[in-house]
Amino acid sequence: MLHPSAPPETLAALSELLRIPCRVAITTHHNPDGDAIGSSLALARMLGKVGHTVHVVLPNPAPGNLRWMPGYAEALDHSTAPTACEEAIATADVLFCLDFNRADRVYGLETALRNAPVKVLIDHHRGPEGIFQIIFSDISASSTCQMVCDVITGLGLEELVDAEVANSLYAGIMTDSGSFRFSSTGPHTHRVAAFLLERGARPDRVHEAIMEDNTLDRLRLTGYALHERLQLLENGAATLISLSKEDLERFRFVPGDTEGLVNYGLTVRGVRIAAFLVERKDGIKISLRSKGNLPVNELVAAHFEGGGHANAAGGRSADTLQETEAKLIKELPGFLAKYPA
Ligand SMILES: [Mn+2]
Structure with missing residues (x-):
């Protein structure tokens, strides 16, 4: 049995809310990742098992390597079915935000x-x-999937966790923890993963489905980005990869193709901060990763309209790619000096 780490009084409030079968909508963030999709589909399946009528409502679709998750085909997508999505939320008794x-x-x-x-x-x-009326918020958790597993356990539903739910939750924990390597990976993360394995999760299959689903174009875009577009900055303490619209077009970019690219920059010896800039239709998207005590969410919040975690954050800019690059390069020395290694 898994020890629940969700707060008892919050669990009691949720338990009361779900006491009788009701209409539930579950939503998650735009450009959903493995944690977003995994937690939404797993919770939907669990609540369905106990008699609720559940709709998963996505702002836009998941990348191709996440669509194998059980229940994805039934999820509503606001970018193609706006009315159905808005109706599902408007008629829901409870909306889960994951x-x-x-x-x-x-x-x-x-x-x-x-x-x-x-x-x-x-x-x-x-x-x-x-x-929000009922709040489970834990910045130390590796993933929302880990928290959903704790909520499920806290509600006394762990015996209903099947292999489908287990695989979806495992997928989200795996992707959000960088395959159990980020500093947010704690003993409890592994306990939850162990529980999911006991319930039928298959790490080999989940990993293969998500991580070994490259197109040749994507693999070549990665190679191009590392060979032609990676700069080493700040005496080797920082890396920056910038991709223009033309770069993306050359490799027939589809959403998800640059997912995880920023992490390569952080693997260079001596690098403390890695940045990735990409030109999108609606502006420049910025991803930052760091090692140790270098809170990149602070840098993003101060200069690039975003936020996130201390070691992984994202933002955006309405400037050109060159201007955004210049702005970031200008901010780096001061930021690195503020948090010496
Ligand atoms: Mn997450």
């Missing part, structure tokens, strides 16, 4: 979300917006 904590993270679903009377948050990002 793996994000600010209403603007769901893009086109923001109004529907704000209007939902009962919102339950399960999330591991810093600083939730004050719009």
Whole structure:
């Protein structure tokens, strides 16, 4: 039996809310990742098992390597079925908000979300917006999937966890913890993973489905980015990879193709901070990763309209790619000096 780490009084409130079968909607952030999709689909399947009517509502679709997760085909996608999505949220008695904590993270679903009377948050990002009625927020958790597993256990439902639920939760923990290597990976992360293995999760299959699903174009884009677009900065303490619209077009970019690219920069010996800039239709997307005590979420919050975790954060810029690069390069020396190695 898994020891629940979710707060008892919050669990009691949730338990009361779900006492009789009701209509549930579950949503997650725009550009959903493994943790977002895994937690949403797993929770949906669990709540379905105990008699609730559940809809998963996504702001936009998941990348191809996540669509194998059980229940994905039934999820509603706001980018293709806006009315059905907004209706599912408007008619829900309870709206679960997973793996994000600010209403603007769901893009086109923001109004529907704000209007939902009962919102339950399960999330591991810093600083939730004050719009949720029941709040599970733990910035030390490796992933939302880990927290969802604790909530399931806390509600006394662990015997209902099947292999499908276990694989989805395992997928989210694996992806958000960088395959159990980020500093957010604690003893409890492994205990939850062990529990999921006992319930039928298959780490080999989950890893293969998610990590070994490259197209040749994607693999070549990665090679190109590392060979032609990676700069070493700040006497070897920082790396920067920038990709322009033309770079992406050359390798027939599809969403998800640059996922994880930023992490390569951090593998260079001596590097403490790795940056990845990519030119998108709606501006420049910025991803930062760091090692040790270098809170990149601070840098992003101060200069690039974003946030995240201490060692992994993201933001955006309305400037050109060159301007954004220049701005970042200008901020790096001061930021590194503020947090000496
Ligand atoms: Mn997450």
